[in-house]
Amino acid sequence: MFESLSERLGGVFDRLRGRGALSENDVRAALREVRIALLEADVALPVVRDFVEQVTEAAIGQAVLRSITPGQQVVKIVSDALTAMLGSEAVDLQLDVTPPAVVMMVGLQGSGKTTTTAKIARRLREKGRKKVLMASLDVNRPAAQEQLAVLGVQAEVATLPIVPGQQPVDIARRALSAAKLQGFDVLMLDTAGRLHVDQALMDEMKAVASVSEPDEILLVVDSLTGQDAVNVATSFAGQVSLTGVVLTRMDGDARGGAALSMRAVTGKPIKFVGTGEKLDGLELFQPARVAGRILGMGDVVSLVERAAETIKQEDAEKLADRLAKGKFDLNDLRSQLTQMRKMGGLGALASMLPGIAKVKNAMASNAVDDKILIRMDAIISSMTKAERARPEILSAKRKIRVAKGSGTTVQEVNKILKMHQEMATMMKRMKKMGGLKGLGALFGKGGMDAALGGLTGGEMPNLPGGGLPGGLPGLPGGQGMPPGFHNFMKKK
Helix, strand or coil: HHHHHHHHHHHHHHHCCCCCCCHHHHHHHHHHHHHHHHHHCCCHHHHHHHHHHHHHHHCCCHHHHHHCCCCHHHHHHHHHHHHHHHHHCCCCCCCCCCCCCEEEEEEECCHHHCCCCHHHHHHHCCCCCCCCCEECCCCCCCCCCHHHHHHHHHHHHHHHHCCCCCCCCHHHHHHHHHHHCCCCEEEEEEEECCCCCHHHHHHHHHHHHHHHHCCCEEEEEEEEHCCCHHHHHHHHHCCCCCEEEEEEEEEEECCCHHHHHHHHCCCCCCEEEEEECCCCEEEEEHHHHHHHHHHHCCCCHHHHHHHHHHCCCHHHHHHHHHHHCCCCHHHHHHHHHHHHHHCCCCHHHHHHHHHHHHHHHHHHHCCCCCCHHHHHHHHHHHHHHHHCCCCCCCHHHHHHHHHHHHCCHHHHHHHHHHHHHHHHHHHHHHHHHHHHHHHHHHHHHHHHHHHHHHCCCCCCCCCCCCCCCCCCCCHHCCCCCCCHHHHHHHHC
C-alpha cells in the first residue's frame, strides 16, 4: 500500500537531505511537490490544502532553516503532521461494557462488509479471548446469510441460525436475545448494503440501531474507490452515529488517498484495514507506523509483531538450541522459508523494511516474488530425510533426481545447497562468538543491508540509519533474509 506516494515523497525528501543548508524557497518548492504528490494520490483537496499550510508554517521557521540537518527536520515535521492527519494514535474497539457488546457493521454492497465482520470476530476470539456471535441482517443479497455462516465455520465463531423470511429488525432482536441468554461477550451485526447510498438504506440502519443500541458502528469502505470512499463515509456519518471506519483492500491500494482523507473529512478514526481475502488479513490501523511506511522509514515494529504471531515458541526454542550448538541442516532452512511465507511472503516483509521503494524496485527488477519460496521448498521436499539432514551426501546423480522431482534445475539445487552452506558456516561463527549473543554482531549495523543487498546482486545502498541495529528480533533464528538468499533470486 502507498507505493506510488511513498516513491514520490521519497524522491522529494532525498533531495532535501542531500543539501547542507536550506532556504525558505527550497522548502516551499519541496512542499509544492508534496502537494502534487498528495493530490495525485487522490487525497481530498481540502485535506491537502490544510496539511501543506500546516507543514509550511512549521518548516520555514528559523529553528529549521538554521538547523545542522534542516532536511531531516523538515522530514520529521512532515512525518508528525502526517501522523496527526491519520489520527495520531491507534483506536481499537471499545467493548468494556456489560455483555454483550454490540458491534454493528454498515456500508455499501461489495465493500467487503461480510468478510470484514468475520475477520473482526476471529480477531476478537483469538486476541481478545471473547465469545462472539455473528448475525447476518442482509435479507436482500442472495445467499448473504449463508456466506456469513460459512465464514463463521472457518473463523470458528458462532452464527445466528437462519430463519427464512425474517426481517432485519426482527433478526437484530433475536440475535440480541440469543447473545444475552447464551452468555456471549460480543454480538456482531452484519447489516445489508446497497449499490449506492439511499434513504431506504439509512432508515433500515437507524431502525436496527434503535433496537440493538450498538456500542460500535463501523463503516466498511473499499479503499480502491478513492474519493468515492470518502463521499460514502461522509454520507453515512451524517445519518448514523459512526464510531469508526474499516478500510478494505488496502493491500491493493498503491495511492492511499482514502486512508489519508478519511479521518480529516469524517472526524472518525480508521480502526482497521483489510490486507487480503483470508480471515487473518486484518490489521489494527497504526497512524505512526503507516506514516513511517509512506515516508519510506519502514515499519519494523509491525514486522516483529507479525513474526511473534506466526512463530511458535516451542519451534523457536528448538531452533535456538540447535543454533547454539552450531547445527543447521536443510530441515532448519526449510522451516525458515516456511516462516517467511506465513509472515506474508517477500512482498509483505519488504513493505515493512526501511527504504521500501528501493527494496520493492530491486525485487521488481530482479523478478522476485513468492514463487521463489515455493520453488525452494519444492527442492528441499524432493530430498530424502538423510539428504536433508546431511546435504554433503548429495552427489551429482542425486541432484539430478531432486531437480526432476521438484520440477527445477540442477543449477537451482546447487544454489539451495550453497545457501545452506553459507548459513551453516555463519552458525559456526556465531557459536565461536558466544552462542546466540553473537547474533547482534552478525546482524547488527549493515547486517540487514548486506542481506538485502543480494536482491540487486550486492548493490543495495545502505538503509536509512545504517541498517537495523541488533538485527530483527523475533524473525526466525534472529535473522532477516537468509544469507545467500540473493543467489537464488538472481536473474537467470
